[in-house]
Amino acid sequence: MQPGFKVLIGLTLLTAALLVPFALSDAYFDWLRSQSFDLHQFIRGELYKQSTGYATLLFVVLEMLLTVRKRGRGWIASIKLPGSMMLWRSLHIFAxxxxxxxxxxxxLGANGLNFNAVFLWVFFATTLTALVGVVAETGVLESTRSYFGKLPGSGTVLTKGPLIRGLRAVWLTSHIFFVAVFVVMLVFHIALAYYY
Known part of the structure; x- marks a missing residue:
């Protein structure tokens, strides 16, 4: 059930398309404000932000549960959940x-100010480190090549196993770091949303 390289490339292109509004938000917010002030007020209002915020939090909780299922040991491993680890990994990627x-x-593509801007960039780093890592790893796995060159200085031939372990040491470590920072910032974001 692991998504193939072509599916992952498609998800990467979809991710790039989803990031475009963040680059263009300054232009279209001004246009929206001038064309439909009522709609602009609604989507910038409390009800819209709270309902979409809770939906976002629901997705974050789902992602964390999928991670616990994928990586859980001890008590979580004793709970028998249907599906293979590849199924749960695939669900984690799509979610x-x-x-x-x-x-x-x-x-709405707004980059935010101060804390929210940094929070958004940490979220982007979290998403992109995982996606780039999974795409690279799957590309190596699906490749017909048996070796991928030599390590500089040592002359050791890189085969799929050592290359994937090296890739994983970089992308998974950075992804886990950004996830940790994201979770801490999420708690502050929720507290700030209710405080202000």
Whole structure:
């Protein structure tokens, strides 16, 4: 059930398309404000932000549960859940791209100011480190090549196994770091949303 390289490339292109509004938000917010002030007020209002914020939080909780299922040991491993680890990994990948879409709906592509801007960029780093890593790893796995060159200086031939372990050491470590920072910032974001 692991998504193939072509599906992952498609998800990467979808992710790029979902990121475009964040680059163009300054232009279309001014246009929206001048063309339909009532709609602009609604999507910038409390009800819209709260409902889409809760939907976003639901996706974050789903992502965390999928992670616990994928990586859980001890008590979580004793709970028998249907599906293979590849199924849960695939769900995690698709839900991550879905989370990006829900964040776009929640923010409307606005980059935010100060804390929210940094929070958004940490979220982008979290999403992109995972997606780029999974695409690279799947590309190596599906490749017909048996070796991928030599390590500089040592002359050791890189085969699929060592190359994937090296890739995973970089992308998975950085993804987990950004997830940790994201979770801490999410708690502050929720507290700030209710405080202000």
């Amino acid at each position: 991550g791209v879905g989370l990006l879409a829900v964040v776009l709906i929640h923010t």
